[in-house]
Amino acid sequence: MKIGFDKDKYLKIQSEHIKERIAQFGDKLYMEFGGKLFDDYHASRVLPGFEPDSKLKMLTHLKDDAEIVIAISAIDIEKNKVRNDLGITYDVDVLRLREEFQSRGFLVSAVVVTHFSGQPSAAAFQARLEKLGIKTYRHYIIEGYPTNVDLIASDEGFGKDEFVETSRPLVIVTAPGPGSGKMAVCLSQLYNERRRGVKAGYAKFETFPIWNLPLKHPVNMAYEAATADLDDVNMIDPFHLEAYGTIAVNYNRDVEIFPVLDALFTQIYGKNIYKSPTDMGVNMIGFCISDDDVCREAANNEIIRRYYTGLCNLAEGEDNEAEVAKLQLLLKQANLASEYRRVTVAAKQKQESSGEYAAAMELPDGTVVTAKQSSLLGPSAALLLNALKYMAGIPHPVKLIPADMIEPIQKTKVSYLHGRNPRLHTDEVLVALSMLSLSDENCRKAIDCLPMLRGCQVHCTVMLTEVDRKVFKKLGIGLTCEPVRKTSSSYRKFSLQ
Numbered sequence: 001m002k003i004g005f006d007k008d009k010y011l012k013i014q015s016e017h018i019k020e021r022i023a024q025f026g027d028k029l030y031m032e033f034g035g036k037l038f039d040d041y042h043a044s045r046v047l048p049g050f051e052p053d054s055k056l057k058m059l060t061h062l063k064d065d066a067e068i069v070i071a072i073s074a075i076d077i078e079k080n081k082v083r084n085d086l087g088i089t090y091d092v093d094v095l096r097l098r099e100e101f102q103s104r105g106f107l108v109s110a111v112v113v114t115h116f117s118g119q120p121s122a123a124a125f126q127a128r129l130e131k132l133g134i135k136t137y138r139h140y141i142i143e144g145y146p147t148n149v150d151l152i153a154s155d156e157g158f159g160k161d162e163f164v165e166t167s168r169p170l171v172i173v174t175a176p177g178p179g180s181g182k183m184a185v186c187l188s189q190l191y192n193e194r195r196r197g198v199k200a201g202y203a204k205f206e207t208f209p210i211w212n213l214p215l216k217h218p219v220n221m222a223y224e225a226a227t228a229d230l231d232d233v234n235m236i237d238p239f240h241l242e243a244y245g246t247i248a249v250n251y252n253r254d255v256e257i258f259p260v261l262d263a264l265f266t267q268i269y270g271k272n273i274y275k276s277p278t279d280m281g282v283n284m285i286g287f288c289i290s291d292d293d294v295c296r297e298a299a300n301n302e303i304i305r306r307y308y309t310g311l312c313n314l315a316e317g318e319d320n321e322a323e324v325a326k327l328q329l330l331l332k333q334a335n336l337a338s339e340y341r342r343v344t345v346a347a348k349q350k351q352e353s354s355g356e357y358a359a360a361m362e363l364p365d366g367t368v369v370t371a372k373q374s375s376l377l378g379p380s381a382a383l384l385l386n387a388l389k390y391m392a393g394i395p396h397p398v399k400l401i402p403a404d405m406i407e408p409i410q411k412t413k414v415s416y417l418h419g420r421n422p423r424l425h426t427d428e429v430l431v432a433l434s435m436l437s438l439s440d441e442n443c444r445k446a447i448d449c450l451p452m453l454r455g456c457q458v459h460c461t462v463m464l465t466e467v468d469r470k471v472f473k474k475l476g477i478g479l480t481c482e483p484v485r486k487t488s489s490s491y492r493k494f495s496l497q
Helices: 007-025 041-046 054-065 074-079 090-103 120-131 182-195 218-226 238-244 252-269 292-315 321-333 342-354 379-392 403-416 426-436 441-448 466-474
Strands: 028-033 066-073 107-116 136-140 170-174 200-205 234-236 249-251 358-362 368-372 457-460 478-481
Touching: 007 028, 007 054, 007 200, 028 182, 041 218, 041 292, 054 066, 054 170, 066 074, 066 090, 066 182, 074 090, 074 107, 074 120, 090 107, 107 120, 107 182, 120 136, 136 182, 170 182, 182 200, 182 252, 218 234, 218 292, 218 321, 234 252, 238 252, 249 252, 292 321, 292 478, 342 358, 342 368, 342 457, 358 379, 368 379, 379 426, 379 441, 379 457, 379 466, 403 426, 426 441, 426 466, 466 478
Parallel strands: 028 170, 028 200, 066 107, 066 170, 107 136, 457 478
Antiparallel strands: 234 249, 358 368, 358 457
């Protein structure tokens, strides 16, 4: 994978900058952490060299001074809201996050149930947490939030919230996803700390958009593509431009809420030290891009990937026409077409020449390998084998997995597990390769090449199953698929004897 981001520089200067911000306020800093603290695969795709857990590694430099508070909305608990990337509900993710943070040596001091108004499922979740010995607090819905500043910053507003007891100078407020009430938790704590005579400050850590990159830089446009369903829009920060005469990039929600935050900070402290929403941020990630061309290319691929994802979701019956329309507009603004990705062209050509569903992968040296589905393998599984053979220097005609080993697996899938698709998926191919690697040198060489596929690009002319998509994601491969559903007729070409 071509590297475009200096992760070591990031770990150093980002942690130093946060320390400076803590010192700026004196006693305590509440830092709202937007995005994912780990599992940040979007950042790792558009900034090659950034690792999915780079932010968490950065925070280990501050571990002794930091504690984590996890916010979850009672409304999301009631709705059983699901994290699409992991397929688990927000309440389950709270426990996962806590366990993950603690395993890295972080103090997780509390969970805050926000937007609480007596929801039974939220009350039950709180009781469950308390049985596990987890301190849990309730923050309530405030009428007119966030514009009714006089009520919000009063004993009838934030004053009614349960005060979250913390002990360290840096309090990181994070959540399973957007809309969980992280900012409100921070502001409530500021108000109640002030009542207790404690000087506390607020900062925001938001990775994207990157404030010191141009508005139409592909990395920033890729963020718009990633949040097309939220209708976020990148824009020049007008407050920053007015205050300093310099251009900084932010997004619409932060710009729109800043006048309200300005009034709240003034109400709580008597003044607001921040002159713009960009001022509130502590993000130094833009200073750590080591190869702009590499990041531009990666971000362009991500925009196209998001577009194909939107098309496939639409083909699956999701009501996301507006999202797809926005993605199409972003493609035009970025002067991109699907043909930008060599693998898209190669996969379509392979299907046209073979008459079968096909897939293509661009390898680290620029070589594009292709594969088509057969009676034994789906196109993605066949592609993975072809790519590994190329990387390991194994001649293409060599069969890594004998047909007489594949056929019993197929029989089990169809005859005993009542599956409709007999062809092997990518995970099944990898399991077979792993078993054969104990006695077959070629299979061992192929398996050893798996890490080399990280950062590669793949396109398939048919939508893949969730299993195949997850395998490519875990391997760090950028996958796109045509919005074409595999028909049952494609299975009729195969029959068990």
